[in-house]
Amino acid sequence: MTTATDRFVREHKTVIITGNQAAAEASRLARVGVVCFFPIGPSDEVGEHLVRMVNRGQLDAKIIDLENERSVVNAQITATQCGVRASFSTNSEGLVFAYQPLFWSAYARVPIVVTVAHRAMEPPTIIVPDDHDTIIYRDTHWLQFYCENPQEVFDTVLQAYWVAERHDVMLPAFVTWPGWEVSHSTAPVEMPSQEAVDAFLPPYQLLPGQDLLTTDLAEIYGNRPAGGAGDEPRYMEGRYQIDRALNVNAKNAIEEAHREYLRVFGRGYGGLVETYRAEDADIVLVAMENIATVAREAADQMRARGFRVGVLKVRVLRPFPTEAVRQAAGGARVVMTLDRNPVELLYHELRSALYDEPDRPLMLGRTVALGGRDFTVRDCNELVEEAAVAISAPDAVPVTSWRFKVAKEEDDR
Amino acid sequence: MGAVREINLVCMSSQGSVQTMEILARTFYEQYGYHVASQVFPGTRSKSSPVVSYLKAGPERIPIASPNYNPDDVLVFWDGLLRVAGKRAHPVVADAIGRLRTGNLIVNTTLAPTELDLPFKFRGTVAAVDATGVAKEVLKRDPPPVGIVMAGAYIAVTHALDMEVFFDVVREHFPGRLGEQNVEAARVACERLQIAPEVVSLSDAVLEDEPPVDPMSLPIQPPLQKRPMPGLPNGDPHIWRTSIPICEDGLCACNDMCLSEVMCPDNTGFIVRHPSLAGPPHQGYRIDVDHCRGCGICAEVCVYSAIHMFNETEIVRTNPNYGGITVEPFFGARQGVKGGVA
Numbered sequence: 001m002t003t004a005t006d007r008f009v010r011e012h013k014t015v016i017i018t019g020n021q022a023a024a025e026a027s028r029l030a031r032v033g034v035v036c037f038f039p040i041g042p043s044d045e046v047g048e049h050l051v052r053m054v055n056r057g058q059l060d061a062k063i064i065d066l067e068n069e070r071s072v073v074n075a076q077i078t079a080t081q082c083g084v085r086a087s088f089s090t091n092s093e094g095l096v097f098a099y100q101p102l103f104w105s106a107y108a109r110v111p112i113v114v115t116v117a118h119r120a121m122e123p124p125t126i127i128v129p130d131d132h133d134t135i136i137y138r139d140t141h142w143l144q145f146y147c148e149n150p151q152e153v154f155d156t157v158l159q160a161y162w163v164a165e166r167h168d169v170m171l172p173a174f175v176t177w178p179g180w181e182v183s184h185s186t187a188p189v190e191m192p193s194q195e196a197v198d199a200f201l202p203p204y205q206l207l208p209g210q211d212l213l214t215t216d217l218a219e220i221y222g223n224r225p226a227g228g229a230g231d232e233p234r235y236m237e238g239r240y241q242i243d244r245a246l247n248v249n250a251k252n253a254i255e256e257a258h259r260e261y262l263r264v265f266g267r268g269y270g271g272l273v274e275t276y277r278a279e280d281a282d283i284v285l286v287a288m289e290n291i292a293t294v295a296r297e298a299a300d301q302m303r304a305r306g307f308r309v310g311v312l313k314v315r316v317l318r319p320f321p322t323e324a325v326r327q328a329a330g331g332a333r334v335v336m337t338l339d340r341n342p343v344e345l346l347y348h349e350l351r352s353a354l355y356d357e358p359d360r361p362l363m364l365g366r367t368v369a370l371g372g373r374d375f376t377v378r379d380c381n382e383l384v385e386e387a388a389v390a391i392s393a394p395d396a397v398p399v400t401s402w403r404f405k406v407a408k409e410e411d412d413r
Numbered sequence: 414m415g416a417v418r419e420i421n422l423v424c425m426s427s428q429g430s431v432q433t434m435e436i437l438a439r440t441f442y443e444q445y446g447y448h449v450a451s452q453v454f455p456g457t458r459s460k461s462s463p464v465v466s467y468l469k470a471g472p473e474r475i476p477i478a479s480p481n482y483n484p485d486d487v488l489v490f491w492d493g494l495l496r497v498a499g500k501r502a503h504p505v506v507a508d509a510i511g512r513l514r515t516g517n518l519i520v521n522t523t524l525a526p527t528e529l530d531l532p533f534k535f536r537g538t539v540a541a542v543d544a545t546g547v548a549k550e551v552l553k554r555d556p557p558p559v560g561i562v563m564a565g566a567y568i569a570v571t572h573a574l575d576m577e578v579f580f581d582v583v584r585e586h587f588p589g590r591l592g593e594q595n596v597e598a599a600r601v602a603c604e605r606l607q608i609a610p611e612v613v614s615l616s617d618a619v620l621e622d623e624p625p626v627d628p629m630s631l632p633i634q635p636p637l638q639k640r641p642m643p644g645l646p647n648g649d650p651h652i653w654r655t656s657i658p659i660c661e662d663g664l665c666a667c668n669d670m671c672l673s674e675v676m677c678p679d680n681t682g683f684i685v686r687h688p689s690l691a692g693p694p695h696q697g698y699r700i701d702v703d704h705c706r707g708c709g710i711c712a713e714v715c716v717y718s719a720i721h722m723f724n725e726t727e728i729v730r731t732n733p734n735y736g737g738i739t740v741e742p743f744f745g746a747r748q749g750v751k752g753g754v755a
Contacts, residue, residue, distance in 0.1 A: 404626070
């Protein structure tokens with residue numbers, strides 16, 4: 001039995017699939033051995049798609065579906081401790097339910113990859129997207145990748161496994177994208193062959209002496225895994241080790257993964273951050289995910305009107321790319337963050353990162369597109385106009401504000 | 414019509430506009446090698462509410478996947494959504510339907526295209542097809558998935574795509590018998606399609622801009638009361654659902670748990686034990702029709718076959734106490750079953 005996806009994968013290099021299906025296809029090509037599954041919309045399609053592949057014999061993997069997300073993440077951790085790559089996708093309420101094992105996987109240095117199609121936190125009982133459901137884990141020492149479109153979802157899942165499983169990193173990673181707007185958005189995705197993926201992504205290697213399958217479990221009962229982080233008198237040293245792994249090693253690894261991916265597949269998103277026309281920009285817009293798509297279009301339109309606008313897309317929120325942000329936005333006159341979360345995290349991060357710049361830019365924070373509210377290019381253009389006013393009259397515009405209005409495109413007929 | 418074709422698909426949740434959009438996108442790619450971009454507005458959780466899928470297809474790369482504010486074609490999966498748009502009860506639906514100025518409007522309705530009351534300014538082709546009827550008849554599934562039927566009608570009206578290419582994509586998307594049934598349903602729909610090529614509507618009910626809201630003027634908490642579903646006139650919940658489950662008194666004998674309740678796909682417990690029936694063995698359950706989509710899984714899995722699906726229209730007709738969403742359906746509707754259906 002074949003599906004449309006199967007045939008597209010076989011016959012075409014480019015396939016028309018959704019963001020969720022792209023994540024599932026990437027997991028398949030990463031040769032995951034365990035598919036962990038607990039349904040929650042809009043993430044459930046990832047698991048459904050993988051289960052379908054297993055049932056049709058396209059993927060040799062064991063399916064584990066347990067009673068809740070917390071158990072499922074624990075199963076994913078255990079599978080990974082046995083040396084098997086495992087996949088799991090969840091979001092908002094489900095991810096909060098699995099809060100405890102998130103810390104456990106980071107501090108036991110188990111490099112699981114959890115994919116997240118964003119959904120806002122409840123109440124109200126809504127399923128529309130914003131970033132809030134993963135940015136709240138910024139202090140769990142997880143890597144966090146944010147993707148803009150189905151193609152980037154596909155590429156980033158492969159890169160996340162590559163980075164997380166490096167022996168100088170060994171930390172878990174989120175790969176996230178907006179629910180519905182990317183997760184259920186069909187778009188062309190370039191799908192490499194299994195051979196090409198194998199050439200990029202080596203099989204998962206456990207650290208020496210860490211294989212649960214060959215360990216007498218009675219022997220280690222009650223102990224945390226070995227290593228700096230697990231040893232109680234060495235708690236502080238262990239946390240330092242993790243801090244270095246995240247903020248030094250992982251940053252280098254992400255840049256290296258980007259270069260390697262670019263070499264193998266000819267596609268890249270700039271590693272930690274992606275800049276667009278930012279070199280000579282007076283106004284730099286800072287955004288994540290598909291808000292950056294809108295910002296780029298706005299930058300083009302506003303440049304045509306004489307405003308020097310650039311875009312900085314923060315692709316990796318943890319480790320936060322402080323140096324890259326300084327380099328890209330430090331020379332601007334105004335930096336405007338476009339936060340898609342109710343706590344203005346990007347604004348605060350950017351403000352901290354640019355504080356030490358000798359001639360630091362004026363910082364403006366805008367909260368946009370929460371809960372799936374549309375954010376159009378016209379909206380973004382109006383925000384750029386505000387930023388331009390701030391160059392000559394900094395007190396004329398609010399430092400932070402929320403954009404409720406949607407400037408719809410005019411009927412041009 | 415520009416180089417990029419913009420299509421809005423407006424449905425109620427689980428009627429299938431998202432998957433239909435996916436199939437249309439693949440057909441555009443398959444036939445023309447078009448670039449496609451799409452986005453979804455998902456509605457609210459659990460309850461049946463409007464879902465809008467936006468599709469763009471064109472020869473050039475389309476940079477942004479976003480809502481279509483200048484659609485070329487609009488597919489309305491339930492004619493009640495035209496009323497929803499007209500009353501501006503749901504702003505997303507009002508924009509998705511009401512911004513169609515010219516082009517093609519395809520509506521799932523039992524009315525003729527000229528009988529439809531279009532609440533927006535429009536000059537173009539209106540096509541009407543009883544997609545629900547066709548889907549029930551050919552696919553024999555309840556609730557009827559009307560997506561492929563609507564897509565078939567869309568192609569028959571606009572000739573934007575080749576029908577055979579579309580059928581191939583459908584067959585691949587639904588392998589086996591299901592695909593053939595869907596292809597057949599689309600064929601039947603094309604035969605029964607009624608097209609009015611030149612319809613003019615001068616109404617402008619839809620596109621009044623909403624006044625800006627002061628966020629601080631809104632209540633801190635919404636009032637604790639049953640509110641009508643967003644966008645549905647009279648809060649009517651059962652829109653396209655045609656049957657509801659009813660638990661037969663005396664047949665239920667499970668002691669501790671109701672498998673049907675566990676298996677309900679909404680998982681919001683629309684089957685709830687009535688307080689007066691506390692204590693095992695249960696004599697039956699009350700079914701909260703406010704949440705029920707009428708899928709029938711509960712009836713399939715019920716261990717004692719106590720739950721059966723009944724025609725809701727019939728029950729509403731024979732039992733005036735039913736009263737839409739405010740019912741205690743177990744007590745109100747069951748009498749209707751005995752009197753009218755069973």
